[in-house]
Amino acid sequence: MQEFLDQLQKQVPGLIIKAQQADIDHACTDWRKRYQTTALAVLEPANTKQVQGIVKLCDQFNVAISTQGGNTGLVGGAVPAAEGSAARRAHVVLKTGRIRETLEIDESNLTLTASVGYTLHEIQEYALAHDLLFPLSLASEGTCTLGGNLASNAGGVAVLRYGNTRELCLGLEYVNAQGGLCGDLRGLRKNNTGYDLRHLLIGSEGTLGIVTTACMKVYPAPKSRCVAWLNVDDIQAAVDALGFLQSRLFSELSSYEWMNANAIDVVQTHFPAKAPTCPGASDHVLAEFTSLGPEPALREQVTKTLEALLEEQTSVRNIAIAQNGREIETFWALRENISEAQAKEGLNVKHDVACTVSQLPVFHDMAMNAIEEYGVEVRPVLFGHLGDGNLHFNLSALKGVDSAAFLKQQQGLLNELVHETILQCGGTVSAEHGIGQLKAELLREITSASNYGAFVAIKQAMDPKNLFNPGKLVLI
């Protein structure tokens, strides 16, 4: 393949080609270090044209392309495949971090157009400098890139109000399997002229094309913010309270996060913040409200509504409203440090599931019963974006039990129980983390033949040589 690398050097001027083993190893190891694979080289193009040049040569030399943004994905989607026929293909890793040609805002149109190499945090900051909000917000925002957000249809903590990455995108440009440029960046809110290539690319995990630029929605930046903590009896109480709040403050409610007692216990063990508590109420909810109006008006509205909730719904036991920025930070730290706190106690069995909001309590009880029935001793550390029907249903070993042994022994069975239960409840085994290589076999198993057939037909139509991220998402 020296000829391929030589041609890259020659035909794609300005392209950075890294062929040292250390660079390759780094780029071929995923965030969770579950996959350590290999590639011919790591390519770092600086613009769309260079991406086109790379794809054309890869097409010619039959070299597969793993496109990689911040490499923060949790399902091995951004590193070459470790197993199957895809693992035997010659690969390059195409890192998009240098693609930073465009970053601009159209204030009247409320749109932001950016190259995919910008990190999510950079984009948020750029919007804020124009007094605008780019609402996508997730734990890895300092490292993950717009390209990765689009490829994985990233979710996060503001989906309830603003939607996933999908809902925030008005258009994108991508390089197709022949090296041609597709899509558009017109930023139109209405445009019925053909099949929606944008939505086909979003969430396709680098398997249909390489997105290089996108036009995203932005919003007037909120002027005030009010964060409340609710102590509730159980997950059903949290669901009921959500309905009450949405019927009165639908537009103001931007986050609604639920945590069980174990989740708060774990985070309080490893971090200094303390959550409001109330005897008898084991579960917790963090609710954030924002508005374009003045702070006192929002606070009054939220306080009144929460008082009415407390009066009407006995399963809501206590309500605390953050009184200042420090308290807001404390409330959010409790929610956001759960994963890290849990990691400090060792490995655990993770699930990223979703169903309808109304089915969440049913799923929760069924899953807990199934686990109990099989006699597996676990500590369920449960939390998630309840407003979106999305739970991170993470199962830790009991305190004092070796977590590595627990994981090894129980992971297979627990995965099976939880996935079977969520599917019985009409839910999904991947709410926001995607499929990648981790769940590609699972997806094939659980998807109907006609739906999987459509996936395969689309993949073959748009990438006939299977150049883009083979072995991920859809297996052909």
Next chain:
Amino acid sequence: MQEFLDQLQKQVPGLIIKAQQADIDHACTDWRKRYQTTALAVLEPANTKQVQGIVKLCDQFNVAISTQGGNTGLVGGAVPAAEGSAARRAHVVLKTGRIRETLEIDESNLTLTASVGYTLHEIQEYALAHDLLFPLSLASEGTCTLGGNLASNAGGVAVLRYGNTRELCLGLEYVNAQGGLCGDLRGLRKNNTGYDLRHLLIGSEGTLGIVTTACMKVYPAPKSRCVAWLNVDDIQAAVDALGFLQSRLFSELSSYEWMNANAIDVVQTHFPAKAPTCPGASDHVLAEFTSLGPEPALREQVTKTLEALLEEQTSVRNIAIAQNGREIETFWALRENISEAQAKEGLNVKHDVACTVSQLPVFHDMAMNAIEEYGVEVRPVLFGHLGDGNLHFNLSALKGVDSAAFLKQQQGLLNELVHETILQCGGTVSAEHGIGQLKAELLREITSASNYGAFVAIKQAMDPKNLFNPGKLVLI
């Protein structure tokens, strides 16, 4: 083809088959009576299973299917093709109006699941009976069906706040070209498990499959409503005022409709309602605000904000807020009767264009200049959903000029001028009406080879025998 019809009768029990010429003629004539085509029969299935049976037989006998909802489309998308090789195919018209198996609401999940045969109005009413809002709203809502709304990605007057049909859909089921059932109705707000078949079907105008059921978002029904009329200098003033209002009342502003002086003149000539006027301000804006809170609070907020606008922006000359339900009706009647009033004066040259909100004034001036340059004498009756960047750029004959002769002589040139200008401004030639057969050739001309190539590849992958609505949208 008697054998085909006999097999339908035999193999699809319960299917209504209409083969009389009057029924066929009725179903093969489009809303605007531009197309009068023919078919073997009109089929009226009552459920998904019958649709599957029809498709399987059509596949076997190579009979093309034109799927039709309320037949209110404006681009000939719901009747068999009149020209090209598609017109020579044996066709059936599949009417979806009897598919009414499912209509249900999940209040906690804020979703409504419905068969595609329900009219938009029926769905709105069903949601309202649960104190919920299904926000899609358009002129033909009494006749058009959910299926047609999905196939055409319908827009309307509440897109600014709630999005097009696309943004309102959480999932759909469709029958594929082999008669298999695809998609899902789980109603999930987060689900990253494969390519998004839903968005591929939405807006595909019956060319990729037949949608039979869909799961749609609903919202808490607003409790108060405030409608304002603005007299402004020109379209730029309307754009500027939109920015001002969105920065303060983004969530409350649900419609923002602009009309030029001719549009108001035409509607006032043929209907009794009178618009507020102000010397020097030729253009008009209707802005609707809604909220979940009490009416007086909304009215106070809107009044204050409009007063501030009047003070800050001199190109906004006058503001009137409807004082009661009757005045709200009057304001909306002015906007909604423009098309009908214009029709009363004879035929006119219609355009359904969109660009970014920021480019609208540029487009407006460029298009008017181009028309003047070519020396065509027209009366521009312009109006539209300015908040979405979407104008109905309709050109009437001068008063006293024969409109049929005007249409015949000038339509080609005016279409060309307006379309060329909107494309130069980075816009689209079809904002919400779609492509159908009317604009299929145009779409092929103006779309880049790589994008059109993707359309063709997708169509061939999902409908290899070109059974679904041949000659529409994408020409293969």
